[in-house]
Amino acid sequence: MNTNQVDLTNCDKEPIHIPGRIQSHGFLIAIDIDTLLIKYVSLNTFKFIEVEAADLLDKSILFLEEQMIFKDDKVQLKSLLILGSQKDSYEGINPYYLNIKGQPFYLIISKSGAYHVLEFEPAILDFDIQGTVGRSISGILAGRRLISMMENTADEIKKIIGYDRVMVYKFHDDGHGEVIAEAKNEDLEPFYGLHYPASDIPKQARALYLLNYTRIIADVNTNDSAVITTSDNFSALDLTHSVLRAVSPIHIQYLKNMGVDSSFSISLITNGKLWGLIACHNYTPKFIDYKARESTKLIGQILSSALEYRQEEEDDEKVKLLLAHAEELQQSLVADQDFISALTTHRVTIKDVTHSTGVVICFEGRLYTLGQVPAEEEIKMLVAWLTTTMEDSVYHTSQLPEVFSPAKNFKSTASGILAAMLSKDLGEFVIWFKPEQITTVHWAGNPEKPMTETPDGHMDLSPRNSFESWAQIVENTSASWTREEIASVIKIRHKLLDVINKKANEIRALNERLKLAYEELDTFSYTISHDLRTPLTSIKSYTELVLATNKSLDEQGKMLLNRVLAGANKMAFLINEILKLARVGRSDLKAEQLDMGSILEEIKTDALNVDGARHVTVKIGATPSILGDPTLITQIFANLIGNAVKYSVSAIDPMVVVSGEDGGDEVIYTIKDNGIGIDLNYHDKVFELFKRMDNAKGYQGTGVGLAIVKRIVEKHNARIWFESELKVGTVFYVAFRK
Amino acid sequence: MISPDIFYVEDDQDFAFIMQYAVKEVKDDLVVRIVEDGTEAMRMLDSYVETQQKPKLILLDLNLPGLSGIDLLKKIKEIPYFKYVPVILFSTSDDPIDVKRSLEFGANAYLTKPDGYTNLITCIQSLYDFWFNQNRSIN
Structure with a gap:
């Protein structure tokens, strides 16, 4: 395969770790660990040690040592390798300073499969790295907030290694990158705030950034040097850990398009993931030696751990705020018997468990809203849609109009929703809203057009030619819902369900008691009416008996007794009516x-x-x-x-x-x-x-x-x-x- | 001992008292025998069997302490000697359930107690006319 031609059919699989070539500012020799015979050599050896590459193949390491003796220096290559093998690490050895033809060189040794890989590259030794780095780190850590730490880092790195432009580049969740801090020469156009599509740094490149914390591309305009091997060997040497590894032709083109002649990057890694890069660009060829690179690597590592720590701290503050709100809301739920009042009328409301701008509670057929929310009819449509489509108990989107087109009408209040289902059957939800954020993303070039067509009609993957800022307006989109907001909602939802269930049980128990009471009342009114009848009959009977038998009664006496009778009759009538009513119940x-x-x-x-x-x-x-x-x-x-x-x-x-x-x-x-x-x-x-x-x-x-x-x-x-x-x-x- | 015309079981002394007046009002020479509970009623009825006295009409209050009106009704209906004596359940209750049960157990009639003395006289007069005059043949 000709590695210079990468097109759409193989772009994602371009084996950038085995390019079969190295950058030509240094040379490479790979030695079989067992036999100590030279098995791979970069073609450019003659330039450095006046021995043709082909003459080195299959020779012993001792032969190489002999060729490299200059003046009185005897290079003990063999003993270095044996030492490295025994320790299974070359860390104590790298870089090994040596002098080749009167020039200072660093030897960097790594292991690749069954080979020791020896890379020789120039040593510069022209500044006091140790002292500078110490000062830089204290400068960087002086930043109280993450963003000022980033800015300090860019400044300090630029001071130490002197590239024309130093950027802190952050990868977003979807893989695209953004320049969040920058230090540059004054005459340069700023890249600060630019976004780069995820495809600019493909997956396999990211994997290498995780393994090698620094990466230098010394000059995009020099030709690479091929690595040759013995005639009986057909496998290419894995250059994953190589410092000289040649750069993918796509990336070279990419840099050329930007006018960059040389670049250097430092990986920023938090929690084992590639958080971002410190990317350094120079508009003329530039090489910094191994020791300088190692020093900046140290800065990268320190920034990484600061990032991890500070990011956690800043996240923590936000989480703590939401947690405190959730906690206070739970207390309101306990203290306030009225569910809705507990959620809406206290100092902390249900809205505050997220960073939303509005919330609606759909409960028992009614809507209760706080803050900025869509119109009632619109909310009802949204609830109907959620009732049919929502499968999990919590749903969130920051692009509601994209999934539910009627939401376009109320995108200004609700481009983002976070919905917690209380009861799907009853259509009961709590829905938090975030407004549309018309964000302008400044892409470095149009991300939609990364391909150009070659004359033979073949789609060629090449980096974008224009690096002018290409602005894209992002519509129908709200700020995204954070992990913490979602966690907070999940938690509060559980609490709400607890309260609702408890209330439902209370109502059920009350209902039972009411039913019993009703039955008792029926029985009671039946019995009492019945029992009342007997004495009433006595009153009536005696009165009538007196009226009928007592001849000495005068008219006044008769009239009074007749009033007693009338009262008794009225009472008997009422008792009969109540009996009828009670009988219905019984x-x-x-x-x-x-x-x-x-x-x-x-x-x-x-x-x-x-x-x-x-x-x-x-x-x-x-x-x-x-x-x-x-x-x-x-x-x-x-x-x-x-x-x-x-x-x-x-x-x-x-x-x-x-x-x-x-x-x-x-x-x-x-x-x-x-x-x-x-x-x-x-x-x-x-x-x-x-x-x-x-x-x-x-x-x-x-x-x-x-x-x-x-x-x-x-x-x-x-x-x-x-x-x-x-x-x-x-x-x-x-x-x-x- | 004079054989009673009406044998009446009633625990409510007021009602019993009024009843005596009402019966005398209807016909002065009618003999009413009133007992207060089921046990006493049964003892009295047994003695009637022994002495071959046969009341012309038995009135039973429904709600009695101890043996209820219905219990008494069942027992009376088991005594062959009283086979042709009409037994009437007499109660304040007008609950259809009570009426139905009484008739099922062989009551010859179910009367809701009239309220008041005047109504009671009317009621007794009607009973007397029916059971003592028109149906004299069955006794």
């Missing part, structure tokens, strides 16, 4: 299909068989059958028709019309009269026990009848309502389920 419902025609005829006869009611016309229309308890249903109609007749007796042509009608899944009966009517101010009181209307005073009654009707209607799961106008008449409707 009786078991024996539902059957009822012949309403004959029931109503009988009631009609009874209703008209009351003094002064004979002139009332009672018309019975259609009488569809209903399902109900014969005794109880009779009571309903006896009461309603009885009332209708009673309250219309004074009307001109009093008329009561009773008829039933099929209303789909119900049978609806209407009882219409042209009587005195019901004042709608008493609308709610009509069915209450012992409540009688003002205009009913002249009519006999206890105010129990309609209460009984209501009980029976409820017992049948039926519905009752009425329409009325004073002095015009009343229509009662009773709807029975089929």
Whole structure:
């Protein structure tokens, strides 16, 4: 494979760790660990040691040592390698200073498979690295906040190694990079704030940045030197750990496009991940030697650990704030019996468990909002959408309009949502909102157009030619939801569910108690009415007995005793009514299909068989059958028709019309009269026990009848309502389920 | 001992008292025998069997301490000697359940106690007319 040609078919798989070439500012020799024979050599050896590469192949290391003896220096290569092998590390050896043809060199040894890789590169030795680095580190760490630490780093690195431009480059979660700090020569255009697409630094390059903390490209315009091997060997040497490793032609082109002649980078690694790079560009060829690189590597490592620590600290502060809010909210939930009030009315509200700008609680069919939220109708649409699509208990997006297009209408308040499901069945959610952030991303070149077409119609992957800032407006997008916000929501959701469940259980228990109390009350009123009857009868009987047998009573005495009798009679009547009501509650419902025609005829006869009611016309229309308890249903109609007749007796042509009608899944009966009517101010009181209307005073009654009707209607799961106008008449409707 | 015309079991002394007045009001020479509870009622009825006295009508209050009206009704119906004596359950309750049970166990009628002296007289008058005059043949 010709490694100079990389196109779309192999771009992602370009084996950049085995380029088969090295940068030509130094030379490379690889020696078999077992035999100590030379197996790989870079072609440029003659330039440095006046021996052709081919002449070195398959020679012993001793041969190499001999060739490298200059003046009185004897290079003990073999003993170095043996020492490295024994320790399984060359760290103590690197860099090994030596003199080749009067020039200072560093030897850097690494291991690659079965070979010692020896790389020789120039040593410069022209500044006091140790002292400078010490001062730099204290300068860098003086920054209190992360961002000032970055800026200090760029400045200090530029001071130490003197590149034209030094940038701190941060990788975002999606892999794209941003220049977050920069130190540069004044005449250069700033790159600060530029974003670079993820493809600019491919995956395999990132893997190498994790292994090699520094990387130098000395001159993009010099030709690489090929690495040759013996004729019987067909595998390429793995140059992963090589300091001279040649650069991918794509990257060379990339740098050339930017006008950069040489570059140097330092990896920034936090928690084992590539956080970013310190990228140094020079617009002329530039080489810094191994010791200088190692010093900057130290700065990189110190910054990395500071990053890790400070980032954690800064994250921590935010987390602590959210945690404190969540904690306070939980206390409100305990202290405030009202769920909604606990979440919305205290110093810390449900909105504060995230960094949102608005929140809505959809609970028990109502919406409660705080802060900036969409309109009610829009929220309802959103809730409907969440109800059908949400599968997990918590959902978040920072691009709602992209997944739910109606949200485009309210993107200004809700481009981002974080939703916590309380009950999917009931459509109960808490939804936090973040507004649209029209962000402008300054790309270094148009990220959408990384490819150019070659004349033969072949798509060639080449870096973008223009590095002008290319601005992209990002719409329909909010600030993203952080891990901490989501964690906080998950936590508070659990708490909310706890409270809701507890409330539900309390209500259930209360309901049970209420039911029991109701039953007890029925039994109680039944018993008490019953027991009251006996003494009442005695009062009445004795009074009558006195009246009947005591001949000495005068008129005054008789009148007084008759008042006693009237009171007793009234009381007996009331007791009877209450008994009827209590009996409704106690009786078991024996539902059957009822012949309403004959029931109503009988009631009609009874209703008209009351003094002064004979002139009332009672018309019975259609009488569809209903399902109900014969005794109880009779009571309903006896009461309603009885009332209708009673309250219309004074009307001109009093008329009561009773008829039933099929209303789909119900049978609806209407009882219409042209009587005195019901004042709608008493609308709610009509069915209450012992409540009688003002205009009913002249009519006999206890105010129990309609209460009984209501009980029976409820017992049948039926519905009752009425329409009325004073002095015009009343229509009662009773709807029975089929 | 004069055989009673009406044998009445009633624990409420007031009602028993009023009843005596009412019966006398209807017909002065009617003999009413009133006992207060089921046990005493049974002892009395046993003695009637022994002495061959047969009341013309038995009235039973429903709610009695100890043996209830219904219990008494069952026992009376098991005694052949009283086979043709009408037994009437007499109670303040107008609960249909009570009415149904009484008739099922062989009561010849179920009467809701009339409230007041006047109504009671009317009631006793009607009972007297029916059971003592019209149906004399069955005794």
